[in-house]
Amino acid sequence: MTGLLISGVTAFPLQTELRVLRSVLEAAPVRPIAEAVGLLPWIARVHDALSETNAHFPFLAYGTDWLAFAHLVLAALFIGPYRDPVRNKWVVTFGVIACAGVIPLALIAGHVRGIPLPWRLIDCSFGVFGVIPLLRCKQLISSLEHSTHH
Structure with missing residues (x-):
């Protein structure tokens, strides 16, 4: 967020x-x-x-x-998993998918728009580094989900 x-x-x-x-x-x-x-x-x-x-x-x-507005709205979207992680785990999955989408967008659209490769790789890093905490959240939610069902 x-x-x-x-x-x-x-x-x-x-x-x-x-x-x-x-x-x-x-x-x-x-x-x-x-x-x-x-x-x-x-x-x-x-x-x-x-x-x-x-x-x-x-x-x-x-x-x-x-x-800018879209970034702020997406940040608000993650309030749901913060408040009720199990019920809103889909938001974390959505975030993982969005992070995966960053890489082809940066590489393809960046090439079409003439963005230098090093800059496109920096843009790709937002998807790579952004997915790390999301995957950890998915693990924690899974653990929480299993502990509440037993």
């Missing part, structure tokens, strides 16, 4: 966040590393594109507003 909340809240101020990240990456101590691994040029390109788009077509940011 926390990860979804953070993802949702941080999806609203993208241009500001990218401006701050760019200035950090351009700072003397980290700049050579950020340039060497291609992070600074990519963040600069994304920041420039977003700034230009927001200046001329601000309505396109409405799409990321809905993305």
Whole structure:
């Protein structure tokens, strides 16, 4: 829930966040590393594109507003398993399926949209690392379910 909340809240101020990240990456101590691994040029390109788009077509940011809202709604969905895990175990299964879906989406849509492979792999990691606590929750719910039936 926390990860979804953070993802949702941080999806609203993208241009500001990218401006701050760019200035950090351009700072003397980290700049050579950020340039060497291609992070600074990519963040600069994304920041420039977003700034230009927001200046001329601000309505396109409405799409990321809905993305942010979806993250917040999904976070609320997990209140059910928190309150009554056995009854709402389907939500955890839904989360596992969603995490699995992250990988093909990032790899396929990222390729189509010209997202560099290292960035797509970072996006895939959200599905990989997101499924770990969900699988643990499934185990705990299964144990809880078995203990209440005996």
